[in-house]
Amino acid sequence: SQQGEEDPQALSIQEGENATMNCSYKTSINNLQWYRQNSGRGLVHLILIRSNEREKHSGRLRVTLDTSKKSSSLLITASRAADTASYFCATDEQGAQKLVFGQGTRLTINP
C-alpha cells in the first residue's frame, strides 16, 4: 500500500476561506513534501519540511509535521480560484531515497 494517505480526498470551499489537507504515513522519513498538480499537468513542488522541523511557512502555505503521529497537514490561507488543483504529500523514506506519494486531495475553490 502507499506510504501517504491523504484526507479528505476532495474538498470544495469558497474563495477567501482556508483549506486544510492532512497526510498520514507509515515509516521513518528524512522529510515530507507537498506538491500541486493542475489538471493534466506534471507535479510542482510546493514545500518541504524536514523530519526535525515541526512547522514551516511559505507565503500562504503552512505545513506542520508530527513525527510521533506520523502525520502532516497543509493549510492554504485566503484561498483563490487559482488554487484549484490536486495536492499530494510525498515522503522521502529514511535510508532509501524513495519518494512515495499519497493519493492526493482534489481542492476546488468556488468564486
Place this chain on the structure above:
Amino acid sequence: DAGITQSPRHKVTETGTPVTLRCHQTENHRYMYWYRQDPGHGLRLIHYSYGVKDTDKGEVSDGYSVSRSKTEDFLLTLESATSSQTSVYFCATKPPTVTMNTEAFFGQGTRLTVV
C-alpha cells in the same frame, strides 16, 4: 523547470506488444523515478534509480522493467503491455544533497493507452 523530457507524450499500443518510455534529464540529477497515475490511486512508484545501473523496485513493479545506462536517461519498459497498464506515466528526478533533503522535479507525463 528542470530539464526533464518524457517521450513519447502520447502512445496507443496493442495488448501484448512491448513498449518503452524514455525519460531524459539535463540536470545531472542522481536519482530518477517512474510513477504511474490512475484515478483514485494518486501516484504509485514503479521503479527508481539511485545511480547508473543502480535501480530498485517500487510498489507496483510487476510487468515493468527499467534500465539506466547513463545518468541522463531512465527507460521504462513494458515487456508485454496489458490493458491494466493504461495510465499516465510520470518521470521525476532528484539531485543528491548531503542532508538528503531536496525536492523532486517532474516531467510532463506520458499518456499510454493499451487497447
